[in-house]
Amino acid sequence: MIRVENLTKLFGTKRAVDGISFSVERGEVLGFLGPNGAGKSTTMRMITGFIPPTDGKVKVGGFDMVENPIPAKRLIGYLPENAPAYTDMTVSGFLGFAAEIRGLRGEAKKKAIHRAVEMCFLENVLHQSVETLSKGYRHRTCFAQSIIHDPDVLVLDEPTDGLDPNQKHEVRGLIKRMGEKKAIIFSTHILEEVDAACSRAIIIDRGKIVANGTPQELRKKSEWAGAVTLRVKGVAGAAVSSKLYQVPLVNRVTVVEEKDGRVTVSVFPKPSEAGANGEFARAVGEAAHGWHIEQLQIEEGRLDEVFRSITMPDTAQEVKK
Amino acid sequence: MSTTFGNIQAIAKRELTGFFASPVAYVFIVIFLLLCGAFTFLFGGFFERDQASLAAFFMWHPWFYLFLVPAVGMRLWSEERRQGTIELLLTMPITSSQAILGKFFASWAFLLLALALTFPVWITVNYLGSPDNGVIICTYLGSALMAGAYLSIACMTSAMTRNQVVAFIVSVVICLVLVLGGVPRVKEFFDAINLPWLGSLAAGMSVMTHFDAFQRGVIDFRDLVFFGSLIGLALFTTGVILRSHRTG
Numbered sequence: 001m002i003r004v005e006n007l008t009k010l011f012g013t014k015r016a017v018d019g020i021s022f023s024v025e026r027g028e029v030l031g032f033l034g035p036n037g038a039g040k041s042t043t044m045r046m047i048t049g050f051i052p053p054t055d056g057k058v059k060v061g062g063f064d065m066v067e068n069p070i071p072a073k074r075l076i077g078y079l080p081e082n083a084p085a086y087t088d089m090t091v092s093g094f095l096g097f098a099a100e101i102r103g104l105r106g107e108a109k110k111k112a113i114h115r116a117v118e119m120c121f122l123e124n125v126l127h128q129s130v131e132t133l134s135k136g137y138r139h140r141t142c143f144a145q146s147i148i149h150d151p152d153v154l155v156l157d158e159p160t161d162g163l164d165p166n167q168k169h170e171v172r173g174l175i176k177r178m179g180e181k182k183a184i185i186f187s188t189h190i191l192e193e194v195d196a197a198c199s200r201a202i203i204i205d206r207g208k209i210v211a212n213g214t215p216q217e218l219r220k221k222s223e224w225a226g227a228v229t230l231r232v233k234g235v236a237g238a239a240v241s242s243k244l245y246q247v248p249l250v251n252r253v254t255v256v257e258e259k260d261g262r263v264t265v266s267v268f269p270k271p272s273e274a275g276a277n278g279e280f281a282r283a284v285g286e287a288a289h290g291w292h293i294e295q296l297q298i299e300e301g302r303l304d305e306v307f308r309s310i311t312m313p314d315t316a317q318e319v320k321k
Numbered sequence: 322m323s324t325t326f327g328n329i330q331a332i333a334k335r336e337l338t339g340f341f342a343s344p345v346a347y348v349f350i351v352i353f354l355l356l357c358g359a360f361t362f363l364f365g366g367f368f369e370r371d372q373a374s375l376a377a378f379f380m381w382h383p384w385f386y387l388f389l390v391p392a393v394g395m396r397l398w399s400e401e402r403r404q405g406t407i408e409l410l411l412t413m414p415i416t417s418s419q420a421i422l423g424k425f426f427a428s429w430a431f432l433l434l435a436l437a438l439t440f441p442v443w444i445t446v447n448y449l450g451s452p453d454n455g456v457i458i459c460t461y462l463g464s465a466l467m468a469g470a471y472l473s474i475a476c477m478t479s480a481m482t483r484n485q486v487v488a489f490i491v492s493v494v495i496c497l498v499l500v501l502g503g504v505p506r507v508k509e510f511f512d513a514i515n516l517p518w519l520g521s522l523a524a525g526m527s528v529m530t531h532f533d534a535f536q537r538g539v540i541d542f543r544d545l546v547f548f549g550s551l552i553g554l555a556l557f558t559t560g561v562i563l564r565s566h567r568t569g
């Protein structure tokens with residue numbers, strides 16, 4: 001549904017987006033991650049046709065966004081960053097306008113508004129002026145606008161920004177459910193949302209894609225993927241780590257905590273062994289034979305750590321030391 | 322074609338709803354009517370003229386509009402840009418020309434409503450005497466076109482900046498230039514410095530000159546073309562400016 005090829009945007013001489021290519025099919029939810037200023041919003045603005053690309057192509061449902069924008073835009077629902085909405089209208093007036101612009105009139109318009117209001121829980125503020133809405137309600141109003149015509153493609157720039165925890169949960173669920181029948185791209189800074197809603201995630205940094213895969217695949221890039229956390233009782237930390245270093249597969253051992261006669265260590269495999277974590281965990285377990293083991297846990301890998309090591313390679317090194 | 326019309330209509334409706342939701346619209350109408358009344362009867366010498374015509378009423382229009390029309394038009398695009406709603410508007414399945422026209426027609430309709438509300442002056446003059454109503458209708462038409470021309474310029478300047486005050490000032494200045502070209506003093510000045518052709522050019526470009534024809538009860542094709550092309554040019558430039566912002 002969405003096909004992006006070699007997309008590039010220059011602001012003056014600054015490359016805000018630098019040769020990005022990816023595609024999203026129906027039934028996929030693509031999470032868009034990246035540090036502030038990475039170019040997420042700029043990419044979304046080009047996909048939705050708000051700004052023309054300096055170079056590259058955007059196709060939505062087979063229509064080129066530059067050459068044939070109107071049919072392409074018809075397929076898209078868009079929630080821009082900061083959720084703009086007309087402050088001089090009521091919520092229902094605003095949604096009515098959004099419906100009319102999408103060609104809905106009369107009964108169809110009423111139904112569309114009703115559906116969007118129900119999905120975004122806006123019944124209470126329907127006749128309130130947008131100007132006086134709280135931030136979260138304004139965000140939901142703009143979100144309602146984006147789904148009013150039940151579009152095939154949804155582009156959501158930080159859809160959960162400013163929502164309370166319950167609403168965040170609702171919106172994630174909504175995205176996941178809608179993703180079964182639509183192609184959705186959404187950006188976020190909250191990594192749990194990647195697990196909660198995405199079938200795939202892309203991390204971009206300084207305008208370039210630096211990682212692209214399912215949440216599980218991304219997690220495997222973590223140094224933590226396949227690492228083992230071990231807690232034993234009655235042994236000194238130094239003794240534990242020197243023993244574990246003798247295991248051939250072990251790359252590094254860190255003492256996390258030593259307290260009340262208990263030692264917690266994290267044991268990292270050599271990079272080549274990361275995949276075969278069952279074997280690695282068994283090897284660690286054998287080395288620990290004879291100690292009083294309170295806990296032995298295989299780590300799945302941590303997205304936040306992947307994110308940090310990919311987008312801030314220098315600082316991640318610092319943290320390790 | 323019907324979607325084009327539907328889109329323009331939806332934009333115009335939104336614009337008018339938004340406009341009437343704030344007190345600005347009502348304040349504007351009241352100020353316009355008060356100014357019209359005061360200037361016609363107090364300073365225009367409506368009674369002293371002792372003739373049944375609305376010349377004392379219409380003569381002020383180019384000057385009222387100079388400030389009032391930019392006040393209506395200044396928010397059209399600057400507010401969209403300041404609030405970020407332009408990102409919604411221009412990612413909807415409409416062309417930017419439809420958006421520009423929708424906004425323009427909505428504000429023009431509002432100005433025409435204000436103008437129509439001056440009908441008591443017309444009734445008064447018909448009660449007091451027997452004016453040439455053909456001339457009056459003709460001048461109303463000229464006034465409406467002039468308001469549209471000023472509005473298209475305000476629309477253009479409001480696309481230039483997200484600051485309404487700047488948009489207002491720039492459009493007042495441009496409109497002022499368009500008015501002054503037709504003032505007799507300017508012609509005298511150019512004659513004095515031996516550049517009469519510049520004086521004629523300035524007069525030809527001035528809304529005053531073309532409005533004058535309507536005040537004499539003449540609907541000349543060239544005057545219609547003048548206002549039409551001024552509006553067309555300003556709205557076209559609005560589109561160019563909007564595109565240039567997005568290209569970054």
Ligand SMILES: Nc1ncnc2c1ncn2[C@@H]1O[C@H](COP(=O)(O)OP(=O)(O)OP(=O)(O)O)[C@@H](O)[C@H]1O
Binds near residue numbers: 011034035036569
């Ligand atoms: N209109 C513009 N003119 C000049 N530079 C711009 C413009 N819009 C964005 N940029 C620059 O492009 C870069 C990417 O910005 P963008 O808004 O896409 O980042 P982002 O990934 O959405 O960040 P955030 O997480 O903070 O929302 C930034 O360095 C920004 O300063």
Ligand SMILES: [Mg+2]
Binds near residue numbers: 040041042
């Ligand atoms: Mg952003």
